[in-house]
Amino acid sequence: MECPKCSNAMESRTFKEVTVDRCTGCRGLFCAPDTIEKMKGMWMTEAVIDMGDATVGKEYNKIDDIQCPECQVAMDKISDPEQPHIWLEACPQCSKVFLDAGEFTDIKFNTVFDRYRDWRKGKRA
Ligand SMILES: [Zn+2]
Numbered sequence: 504m505e506c507p508k509c510s511n512a513m514e515s516r517t518f519k520e521v522t523v524d525r526c527t528g529c530r531g532l533f534c535a536p537d538t539i540e541k542m543k544g545m546w547m548t549e550a551v552i553d554m555g556d557a558t559v560g561k562e563y564n565k566i567d568d569i570q571c572p573e574c575q576v577a578m579d580k581i582s583d584p585e586q587p588h589i590w591l592e593a594c595p596q597c598s599k600v601f602l603d604a605g606e607f608t609d610i611k612f613n614t615v616f617d618r619y620r621d622w623r624k625g626k627r628a
């Protein structure tokens with residue numbers, strides 16, 4: 504699988520019971536929304552899984568017209584109403600999400616990130 508943002512290879516990383524695909528270049532993460540939920544409750548996931556440079560992640564966050572690396576369909580932009588500064592890409596087909604480096608850490612520490620379905624779709628302001 505190729506990273507939709509920087510075209511480097513995505514590698515599968517397993518930590519305890521969760522598995523994510525992580526880009527070997529920009530360190531973006533690709534996983535199912537419930538995996539994010541699981542990782543939020545797990546100790547040290549932000550250090551082990553989201554070990555990319557948030558500054559680099561911010562640069563890649565500007566690239567927002569990407570395709571799902573699995574389904575090759577355009578991904579939707581979604582944002583958390585609680586944390587409107589965080590924008591993720593979600594696949595309308597497999598519903599997996601792409602997080603830039605540093606975004607998971609942001610989510611884990613700053614949010615309630617309550618219900619995925621409450622998220623709104625839209626254009627980045
Ligand atoms: Zn990448």
Ligand SMILES: [Zn+2]
Pocket residue numbers: 571572573574575594595596597598599
């Ligand atoms: Zn997909």
